[in-house]
Amino acid sequence: MRLVFCGASREVTGSCYLLEAAGKKILIDCGLFQGSRFAEEKNFDPFPFAPGEIDALLVTHAHLDHVGRIPKLIKEGFRGSVYLTKGTRELARLVLEDAYQVMEYEHRKFSAPLLYDEADVVAATERFVGVDYHEALEIGAVEAVFKDAGHIFGASFIEVAAEGKRIGFSGDIGNVDVPILKDTERLGELDVLLCESTYGDRVHEGKETRRQIILDLLDEGYRRGGTIMVPAFSIERTQEFLYELHKLHEHESALPKFPIFLDSPLAIDATDVFKRFPEYYDREAAREISSGDDFLDFPQLRATYTREESKTINEAPNPKMVIAGAGMMNGGRILHHAIRYLPDPKSMLIIVGYQAEGTLGRRLYEGANFVQIFGERIPVRCAVKAIGALSAHGDQKKLLDWVGSGETVPKKVYCVHGEPHAATELAHRLRDRYALEAVIPEYGDTVEV
Numbered sequence: 001m002r003l004v005f006c007g008a009s010r011e012v013t014g015s016c017y018l019l020e021a022a023g024k025k026i027l028i029d030c031g032l033f034q035g036s037r038f039a040e041e042k043n044f045d046p047f048p049f050a051p052g053e054i055d056a057l058l059v060t061h062a063h064l065d066h067v068g069r070i071p072k073l074i075k076e077g078f079r080g081s082v083y084l085t086k087g088t089r090e091l092a093r094l095v096l097e098d099a100y101q102v103m104e105y106e107h108r109k110f111s112a113p114l115l116y117d118e119a120d121v122v123a124a125t126e127r128f129v130g131v132d133y134h135e136a137l138e139i140g141a142v143e144a145v146f147k148d149a150g151h152i153f154g155a156s157f158i159e160v161a162a163e164g165k166r167i168g169f170s171g172d173i174g175n176v177d178v179p180i181l182k183d184t185e186r187l188g189e190l191d192v193l194l195c196e197s198t199y200g201d202r203v204h205e206g207k208e209t210r211r212q213i214i215l216d217l218l219d220e221g222y223r224r225g226g227t228i229m230v231p232a233f234s235i236e237r238t239q240e241f242l243y244e245l246h247k248l249h250e251h252e253s254a255l256p257k258f259p260i261f262l263d264s265p266l267a268i269d270a271t272d273v274f275k276r277f278p279e280y281y282d283r284e285a286a287r288e289i290s291s292g293d294d295f296l297d298f299p300q301l302r303a304t305y306t307r308e309e310s311k312t313i314n315e316a317p318n319p320k321m322v323i324a325g326a327g328m329m330n331g332g333r334i335l336h337h338a339i340r341y342l343p344d345p346k347s348m349l350i351i352v353g354y355q356a357e358g359t360l361g362r363r364l365y366e367g368a369n370f371v372q373i374f375g376e377r378i379p380v381r382c383a384v385k386a387i388g389a390l391s392a393h394g395d396q397k398k399l400l401d402w403v404g405s406g407e408t409v410p411k412k413v414y415c416v417h418g419e420p421h422a423a424t425e426l427a428h429r430l431r432d433r434y435a436l437e438a439v440i441p442e443y444g445d446t447v448e449v
């Protein structure tokens with residue numbers, strides 16, 4: 001078997017790996033590179049393979065950095081099937097349509113180049129083939145199984161067997177004890193594992209403190225009297241955040257009394273998909289939904305779907321809260337709120353997920369006093385806070401435990417999907433704990449398995 005690293009190597013976005021085995025060429029993920037621009041220049045580079053020669057694409061989950069270049073793959077000649085879990089199939093369609101809307105908007109307003117056309121998005125979704133967790137998928141003599149990664153709704157890690165070898169692709173691995181989702185499954189017996197390392201150098205706050213941290217921040221934001229902005233990762237993080245808010249509202253009546261705007265069509269649509277797939281829920285969420293409790297809805301929550309509805313948020317009196325995409329602030333409606341409220345000392349920005357290098361979210365997280373948005377210089381005078389415990393990614397401890405969760409430990413692990421420091425740190429820890437071979441590949445590296 002031959003493996004080529006075509007993205008997410010020494011960085012967190014652009015996931016894409018090529019596996020050549022038993023006469024087949026199979027891609028695992030085909031994600032967008034994300035940075036200062038919604039669609040980074042790098043996305044326009046040719047693929048390091050011929051798309052027309054790829055037999056099949058396996059997709060771990062619906063995040064844009066794992067699916068965002070599928071329409072480009074189609075545009076450039078890919079004619080195979082795209083295999084993904086049924087939940088991922090629903091969400092990936094929404095994510096690709098939403099991404100196209102953002103690109104098209106930036107194209108119209110700022111002449112940003114389009115990576116692909118709407119027809120390519122439609123053609124991509126027509127190639128989607130939904131599979132179930134644990135269903136044995138055969139592509140010629142290559143076998144693949146999707147297992148629950150506990151990362152976002154429908155997310156999987158994928159184990160592939162061919163030529164007498166077994167190789168695993170982690171996709172993204174979920175945090176511990178996340179609300180709604182099931183826990184990450186144990187790893188099967190593998191020779192080689194590609195393991196994400198987003199938080200390979202960090203440990204999150206404990207889950208028992210998660211709800212308290214949210215409450216403390218909301219109380220502070222309420223007292224400040226401005227607008228609380230939450231850049232939303234529209235899939236999963238938003239629903240988990242709503243779930244926590246619902247809990248605060250319901251059981252402790254602790255939620256400050258301000259309107260909460262869900263200003264993201266993608267998050268609103270994704271929430272509907274969630275409601276259609278209760279079989280993906282963990283026991284607590286399944287019990288709540290079967291008792292008729294809509295845990296993603298409560299009286300203070302207002303969904304603003306259209307641009308016109310979105311604009312009414314500006315007129316709503318403070319204090320208020322706005323949850324809007326994109327999660328790393330590299331596009332989407334959050335930018336309009338940021339222009340308005342970043343300069344306001346009474347307002348607050350709460351960052352709830354990983355911010356990739358080069359993104360606006362990262363610059364704010366690192367304490368920038370000024371930022372550029374749509375060519376405008378915006379002073380940052382609001383409070384900027386971050387919650388690690390709400391991350392959809394497991395931390396270093398979770399990743400280390402997961403690699404050792406199977407009957408045997410993989411002989412070799414490639415640390416991918418992490419910035420160099422995080423990947424290096426995880427590699428060190430893996431060698432120390434399991435005496436395995438840990439490697440940090442570079443873009444374009446080709447290895448024999």
Ligand SMILES: [Zn+2]
Nearest residue numbers: 061063151172
């Ligand atoms: Zn992800």
